Amino acid sequence: MLSCHEIGEKASDYLDRNLPWWTRAQVRMHLFLCENCWRHVAQLRLVVKTLRLSAKHEDSARESTDKTVQFLRSRRQH
Amino acid sequence: MDEQDAQLVPRLLAGDDGAYRFVVSAYHGAMTRLARAIVGEGMAEDLVQEAWLKALAGLPQFEGRSSLRLWLLRIVRNEAISRLRKQARAPESESLEDDALAGRYDGDGRWRTPPGLWSLDTPEALLAAKEMRSVIDGALGAMPEMQRAVLTLKDIEGMSFEEICNVLEISASNVRVLLHRARKCLWAAIDDSQRE
Numbered sequence: 649m650l651s652c653h654e655i656g657e658k659a660s661d662y663l664d665r666n667l668p669w670w671t672r673a674q675v676r677m678h679l680f681l682c683e684n685c686w687r688h689v690a691q692l693r694l695v696v697k698t699l700r701l702s703a704k705h706e707d708s709a710r711e712s713t714d715k716t717v718q719f720l721r722s723r724r725q726h
Numbered sequence: 727m728d729e730q731d732a733q734l735v736p737r738l739l740a741g742d743d744g745a746y747r748f749v750v751s752a753y754h755g756a757m758t759r760l761a762r763a764i765v766g767e768g769m770a771e772d773l774v775q776e777a778w779l780k781a782l783a784g785l786p787q788f789e790g791r792s793s794l795r796l797w798l799l800r801i802v803r804n805e806a807i808s809r810l811r812k813q814a815r816a817p818e819s820e821s822l823e824d825d826a827l828a829g830r831y832d833g834d835g836r837w838r839t840p841p842g843l844w845s846l847d848t849p850e851a852l853l854a855a856k857e858m859r860s861v862i863d864g865a866l867g868a869m870p871e872m873q874r875a876v877l878t879l880k881d882i883e884g885m886s887f888e889e890i891c892n893v894l895e896i897s898a899s900n901v902r903v904l905l906h907r908a909r910k911c912l913w914a915a916i917d918d919s920q921r922e
Contacts, residue, residue: 651835656827660906664880664887684840688913691841695913698849698862699881703759712758713751720746720778 650678655685659692727790734794738785750778753795756883757802760893763874764806764817773809777802792892799879799893810871818870819904826907826914842921858919865915872896873908880905 650658655678661667662675679686727735737745757777761770780801788797810817832838846852853859866874875894879885880901885893890901 651831652837653831653835656831656910657906660909661902664902664905666887666902684837687843688841691844691917692909692913694844694847694849694852695909695916696881698852699877699912700884701849702853702862703755703882713747713754716750716754716775716778717743717747719775720750720782721743723779723782724741 650674652678652682652685655679655682656688659689662689663693663696728793731790731794735785735788735790749794753798754778756795757798759878759882760799760802760875761806763878764803764871765809769809773805774802777805780805796889796892800895803875803893803895817872817875819872819900826911830914842917844916844920846920852916858916861915861919862912865912869908869911873904873911876901876904877908877912881909 655675658667658671658675662672665672667675679689734745734749738749754774757774758770761773761777765773777798781798784801788794792800807817830837830839846855846858852862866877869877872894876890879890879893880887887898887901890896891898894901896904
């Protein structure tokens with residue numbers, strides 16, 4: 649069976665579904681049996697979701713868009 | 727060229743204000759985040775403005791071999807690398823402490839210091855907590871530029887591995903390694919903070 653350290657090294661690829669099916673099955677087996685690794689992978693998944701959400705918060709700012717559109721308009725007119 | 731780009735590009739070339747507003751609104755955020763990831767907050771805004779000007783100038787030659795989005799992000803990437811080179815630097819992929827989880831496992835590969843129980847356990851909770859925002863920003867700020875760039879494009883912009891390779895001009899295996907290191911680093915920072 650894979651060790652916890654090996655699971656940690658494969659966690660990112662596991663989340664991105666970048667593992668061969670047999671390795672993915674081994675990871676899932678380990679996660680089923682190991683609470684610590686299950687928590688680690690769940691937390692890593694949470695970190696990824698948090699980053700995605702942070703971008704949505706940022707995109708709601710219109711000021712930067714307006715400023716850039718005006719800037720490009722002024723450069724086009726020259 | 728996809729349908730949206732096929733409609734947008736002629737309108738941009740014709741100076742259609744609505745088209746400019748659409749494109750800026752759609753892509754400016756991603757361009758800024760990528761710029762910030764490679765050159766930092768201080769230079770990002772200026773760099774993105776320069777990238778927009780280069781895009782404007784290069785638009786007549788845009789052939790649609792990639793999407794407008796990837797093309798714009800590549801311009802940002804090239805501009806960022808160019809700026810770093812002017813400072814006699816290359817973007818870093820590794821830091822001195824590259825294994826953020828070094829010491830967390832014992833010699834048998836078992837957890838020595840297992841993950842803690844996080845009280846902030848949703849994305850909304852993590853982002854709402856001021857001190858956690860500070861931990862996340864600190865970890866991102868301390869990361870080597872290429873790790874931060876890959877993390878930005880994959881986990882913030884939601885791009886595919888192929889698109890990231892295309893924008894950053896690095897191999898798929900390199901993207902995976904950089905992404906893994908960046909995520910580990912961020913996880914470790916949050917875990918350490920939630921234990922305190």
